Amino acid sequence: MESRDHCTDVLRRVAQSFGMTHGSIMLVPSPGDVRLLPLVLESTLPIEFGHEFDRHQFIRYCPIVCKFADSILPRTWDLKFRSDPDMEAEWPPAMRDLMMRFGLVIGVVFVFPSPDSKLYFVRFDGDRPPLAQCEMNELSMLAMTVFDQYDRLRRNELMHVDVLSARELEVVRWTAQGKTSVEIGQILSLSDHTINAYMTTAMKKLDCVNRTQLVAKAIRLKIIQ
Known part of the structure; x- marks a missing residue:
């Protein structure tokens, strides 16, 4: 398999x-x-x-x-x-x-x-x-x-699995709750460009192609609850 x-x-x-x-x-x-x-x-x-x-x-x-x-x-x-x-x-x-x-x-x-x-x-x-x-x-x-x-x-x-940084974990957790990059940026006082950069790095670390797959895999691997 x-x-x-x-x-x-x-x-x-x-x-x-x-x-x-x-x-x-x-x-x-x-x-x-x-x-x-x-x-x-x-x-x-x-x-x-x-x-x-x-x-x-x-x-x-x-x-x-x-x-x-x-x-x-x-x-x-x-x-x-x-x-x-x-x-x-x-x-x-x-x-x-x-x-x-x-x-x-x-x-x-x-x-x-x-x-x-x-x-x-x-x-x-x-x-x-x-x-x-x-x-x-x-x-x-x-x-x-x-x-x-x-x-x-x-x-x-x-x-x-590469370990996600604390900031990447925050971004993935908020994404799992349905927040957009703009909304996460407002919550974390960061630009949406920076949020997208964290998201891209997290996707590369977990070998994912999109946000949906990233959240699903992070939950499956117990990286987030």
Whole structure:
């Protein structure tokens, strides 16, 4: 796996090979998490789904997440073809409607530990009949391979990231809050030309091509919160 874009493409191709629509890699939520998007590392899910999911803070009520408090075994769900009596009553109706609207009818989540002592999800969603056991076994092996390659890529990135200066960090943080160069300049008492210079240097250090990618990568690498 050579890059983040390659990782996303691999997730998409693995999902499609099993008749699924989307693949994702994300951090396992903690009890204090109220938003999904900050936990998503790589995904083919529509961003509109994530925004609506977070607007309702559905992560606090998701039965899949709750089940991982008891076990890290793979979890599946099925909202249409075959109900799980143990889980059906736990889906908030609005959350169920949202997932159905985006075609996330069935899904499976695999959990993997990383050397950094964190737990990660590899998740696949789609609209097809439930996975047969032989498909689950094969998908589990592929998910493990994808995560291992992703984790090596992630750790390699961390080793080669140049440290941002204090001023560059300020500029990136304000950019993450939606401020323009002119507005950041007013806040920091600097010219917008100087702000753009800091932004350009930060993008070079993090190997990004635009501000959106810079903010996303800075959040992903925990450079900013």
